[in-house]
Amino acid sequence: MNMWRTLIANLIIFCGIAASSPAVQTAPPAFELPLLITSAGQSADVSIASMLAKKAELTATLSKLATGKDLENQKTLVLVLGASMKGLGSAGLDTDKEYERIRALLAEAKKKNIPVLCLHLGGEQRRGELTDKMIEEFLPSAKMALIVKSGNKDGLFTKICKEKNIPLVEIEKTLDTVEPLKSLFKK
Numbered sequence: 001m002n003m004w005r006t007l008i009a010n011l012i013i014f015c016g017i018a019a020s021s022p023a024v025q026t027a028p029p030a031f032e033l034p035l036l037i038t039s040a041g042q043s044a045d046v047s048i049a050s051m052l053a054k055k056a057e058l059t060a061t062l063s064k065l066a067t068g069k070d071l072e073n074q075k076t077l078v079l080v081l082g083a084s085m086k087g088l089g090s091a092g093l094d095t096d097k098e099y100e101r102i103r104a105l106l107a108e109a110k111k112k113n114i115p116v117l118c119l120h121l122g123g124e125q126r127r128g129e130l131t132d133k134m135i136e137e138f139l140p141s142a143k144m145a146l147i148v149k150s151g152n153k154d155g156l157f158t159k160i161c162k163e164k165n166i167p168l169v170e171i172e173k174t175l176d177t178v179e180p181l182k183s184l185f186k187k
Contacts, residue, residue: 029143029167031117031185032075034059038066040102040134041083042091045121048174049080052121056181065091067101068108076185077109079138082122083130095130099137106141117184118142120157121174123150132156140164146180148173 037053037060039046050062060078063070071077079102088098109116118139120126139145139160147157149170161168169180 029115029184031115031143033185034061034074035076035078035117035185036060036066036070036074037062037078037080038070038105039064039087040079040081040138041098041131042087042093043080043082043084043122043126043131044087045082045119045126046080048121049078049119049177052174052177052181053078056178056185058181058185065093065101066105068105071105071108071112071114074114077105077114077116079106079116079118079142081118081120081131081135081138082126083128083134085130099134102134102138106138110141115143116141118145118147119177120145120147120151121177123148123174124153127151127154136160139166142166144184145169146171146177146184 035053035058037046037049042064046062046064050060053060061070061074083095088094093101106116120135135156139157144167145157145161146169149172152158152170157168160166171177171180
């Protein structure tokens with residue numbers, strides 16, 4: 001029951017912000033299935049996003065190192081923002097290679113008219129200089145952002161989303177992502 005109150009409160013806040021600012025969309029966009037989930041920063045949050053999509057009964061493919069070729073037959077790209085030096089090292093990447101991969105992936109998504117949904121699930125613990133740089137560069141490509149509220153204490157997501165007219169939905173905790181995900185996708 002508390003989850004529903006939180007979701008309704010977030011929607012009321014979202015609609016209130018949207019109504020007070022003509023630059024913000026009044027309704028969240030609808031995304032289509034199937035979707036491709038990938039990481040921007042190689043944090044473990046990408047695996048959590050895949051599990052949440054499964055709980056939301058969404059047809060999703062997880063590819064931690066997705067490239068433009070992986071967008072074939074996909075209708076939505078979910079980009080999970082969160083950097084991990086350990087994750088980058090395990091994937092055999094440095095930050096430059098990860099940036100290059102994500103830039104090329106987003107360029108291909110734009111070329112194919114595939115909308116991007118950005119997630120930030122790690123909250124405040126997943127923020128840091130590298131994650132912040134990725135947020136600043138890659139969030140502007142999103143059609144919408146769905147984030148754990150504690151990851152926005154400094155207002156970085158709010159600032160970028162407002163500047164770029166990107167709907168932003170904040171949730172209290174990671175597991176609260178399931179219902180908003182369900183509502184965002186046409187089935």
